[in-house]
Amino acid sequence: MSTIEKALQKNKALKTENEKKNTLEAADEKAKQLAAQQELANQATEAESVASATTESVEVNRAKGEDIAVGSVQQPPESTVPLPDPLVSHDQEANRKFIPLTNIQKDGFVSNLGRNTINEEYRAIKRKVLSNAFGPLSKTLTNANIVMVTSPNPNEGKTFTAINLALSIALEQDKTVLLVDADVLRPSVMKTIDQPFENGLMEYLLGEIDDLSEVIHHTSLDTLRIIPAGKSHHLSTELLASEKMLESVSEFAHRYPDRVVIIDSPPLLGINETAILANLAGQAVVVVQEGKTSLNRVAQAVDHLNPDMAKGFVINKAKQSGSQNSGYYGYYYGSDD
Numbered sequence: 414m415s416t417i418e419k420a421l422q423k424n425k426a427l428k429t430e431n432e433k434k435n436t437l438e439a440a441d442e443k444a445k446q447l448a449a450q451q452e453l454a455n456q457a458t459e460a461e462s463v464a465s466a467t468t469e470s471v472e473v474n475r476a477k478g479e480d481i482a483v484g485s486v487q488q489p490p491e492s493t494v495p496l497p498d499p500l501v502s503h504d505q506e507a508n509r510k511f512i513p514l515t516n517i518q519k520d521g522f523v524s525n526l527g528r529n530t531i532n533e534e535y536r537a538i539k540r541k542v543l544s545n546a547f548g549p550l551s552k553t554l555t556n557a558n559i560v561m562v563t564s565p566n567p568n569e570g571k572t573f574t575a576i577n578l579a580l581s582i583a584l585e586q587d588k589t590v591l592l593v594d595a596d597v598l599r600p601s602v603m604k605t606i607d608q609p610f611e612n613g614l615m616e617y618l619l620g621e622i623d624d625l626s627e628v629i630h631h632t633s634l635d636t637l638r639i640i641p642a643g644k645s646h647h648l649s650t651e652l653l654a655s656e657k658m659l660e661s662v663s664e665f666a667h668r669y670p671d672r673v674v675i676i677d678s679p680p681l682l683g684i685n686e687t688a689i690l691a692n693l694a695g696q697a698v699v700v701v702q703e704g705k706t707s708l709n710r711v712a713q714a715v716d717h718l719n720p721d722m723a724k725g726f727v728i729n730k731a732k733q734s735g736s737q738n739s740g741y742y743g744y745y746y747g748s749d750d
Contacts, residue, residue: 511630511631511632511633512606512608512630512632512633512639513632513633514580514637522576522577522580523577524580532581535577535578538578538698538727539582539585542578542673542698542725546673546695546696550723551695554695554696554721555695555721556662556663556666556693556695557723558672558674559662559665559673559674559693559694559696560674560675560676560695560696560697560698561676561687561690561691561693561696561698562574562575562578562675562676562677562697562700563687563690563699563700563714564680564681564701564714565681565701565706565711565714566680566710567599567680568702569680569700569702569729570700570729570730571680571700572596573605574727574729575592575602575676576602576606576677578675578698579592579675580637583634583636585636588636588672588673589636589637589669590672590673590674590675591640591672591673591674591675592637592638592639592640593614593640593665593674593675593676593677594613594639594640594641594642595642595653595686597614597615597646597649597652597653597679597686598645598649598679598684598686599679600645601677602639602641602642602677603639610641612627612628612641612643613628613641613642613644614628614640614641615642615643615644615646615652617643617657618657618658619646619652625661628641650685650686653686653689658693659693662693676693678690680714681715681717681718682717687717691722694719694722695722695723696723696724696725697718697719697722697723697725698725698727699711699714699718699724699725699726700726701728701729702730703728704730711726
């Protein structure tokens with residue numbers, strides 16, 4: 414092979430090598446450009462998500478602020494962004510309902526407006542309840558932090574007591590409260606606080622609502638949640654005795670170590686549902702209207718309770734001699750021994 418031919422082949426090989434090198438460099442450069450573009454897109458998406466979350470938090474805080482009147486209930490500072498409830502999904506967080514509590518302040522319910530009769534009475538009652546729920550006695554009780562509020566007969570003030578007890582405990586610095594309306598025959602909690610509702614405990618137990626969080630209503634008091642009873646159902650006894658209800662109560666009792674569950678239960682006499690709830694709760698608060706229910710009826714009512722639970726009694730509408738408030742709300746709380 415001549416020198417010229419060798420030179421031509423060498424030139425051809427060099428040209429081929431350069432073309433390959435240029436092609437690889439171009440591909441590498443293009444890959445770098447695509448990576449840079451993807452990084453910019455990711456940063457933009459992240460910025461939009463942060464902005465959206467910030468806007469949503471501000472809107473939620475603003476909604477809460479509109480529900481709370483000055484001096485009515487504790488309100489977090491404007492700069493505080495509430496943490497999401499683990500029982501509430503992301504989609505439900507944006508659509509959840511806040512129940513204002515300001516409309517019940519004028520009706521004689523517990524508030525943080527100062528030291529008054531109703532506040533002091535429920536402070537005394539809740540100390541007994543909290544001591545049973547978290548003190549030494551709690552180790553001997555099953556579900557000590559679940560408290561059923563009931564009465565021997567209808568219209569003795571149990572719903573009023575359940576709501577006030579929940580409000581009083583919710584004003585504690587280190588406790589949260591879930592108020593459950595389980596009086597499925599005569600639901601009264603939402604009616605008493607003058608709030609409408611569509612679904613509640615019955616719809617969840619029936620399977621019409623898949624997620625329990627969908628029937629948990631947030632309130633303008635950040636430490637208080639409410640579950641309405643829902644619609645009445647002819648199988649309410651069986652639903653309350655179901656495995657699903659047992660699992661729900663276990664969830665209530667053990668998921669949050671600082672939570673107290675107040676269950677507004679049906680009256681004890683003549684109602685099968687109450688005996689079922691008595692097997693789920695660790696404490697019972699029995700509300701008795703003074704002058705209405707005899708001691709014999711009270712004793713019959715107590716026989717329907719679980720003998721292993723802690724029991725207390727609240728005397729409603731007690732009259733104090735010499736007091737101008739002859740219909741004032743009095744109390745007595747003690748064991749049944």
